[in-house]
Amino acid sequence: MTEKKKKKILIADDEDNIRFLYKEELEDEGYEVFLAANAEEAIAKAREEHPDLVTLDIKMPGMDGLELLGKLKKENNNVPVILCSAYGSYKQDFRVWSSDAYVVKSADLKELKSTIKEILISSGK
Numbered sequence: 001m002t003e004k005k006k007k008k009i010l011i012a013d014d015e016d017n018i019r020f021l022y023k024e025e026l027e028d029e030g031y032e033v034f035l036a037a038n039a040e041e042a043i044a045k046a047r048e049e050h051p052d053l054v055t056l057d058i059k060m061p062g063m064d065g066l067e068l069l070g071k072l073k074k075e076n077n078n079v080p081v082i083l084c085s086a087y088g089s090y091k092q093d094f095r096v097w098s099s100d101a102y103v104v105k106s107a108d109l110k111e112l113k114s115t116i117k118e119i120l121i122s123s124g125k
Helices: 016-028 039-049 065-075 088-092 094-098 110-122
Strands: 008-012 032-036 053-057 081-085 101-104
Touching: 008 016, 008 039, 016 032, 016 110, 032 039, 039 053, 039 065, 053 065, 053 110, 065 081, 065 094, 081 110, 101 110
Parallel strands: 008 032, 008 053, 053 081, 081 101
Antiparallel strands: none
């Protein structure tokens, strides 16, 4: 029987506790998870690991998540990206529209997990 290949998810967030919470929760769901603390790290990891999906924090020091979204999509327009923010106000920013989803951060990761699952299924990944 062939082993099903784990889906790769890249988490880009400047908050350590968020990165590690997402990593733990998503690994429990059966994903292979890679972490990046800033945009530069995220670009390098995306090139190296070719993730099936990326979650981005919007507010990061240096290059923010919206600028990073543009760079990631320029390099690989097929990679689904979920923007995660503690602020619902970013939904009005037109740059958000090039993401595949927008999830407001919460201690309850049900919405994030179900969004990831839906996107991976609909993208055929």
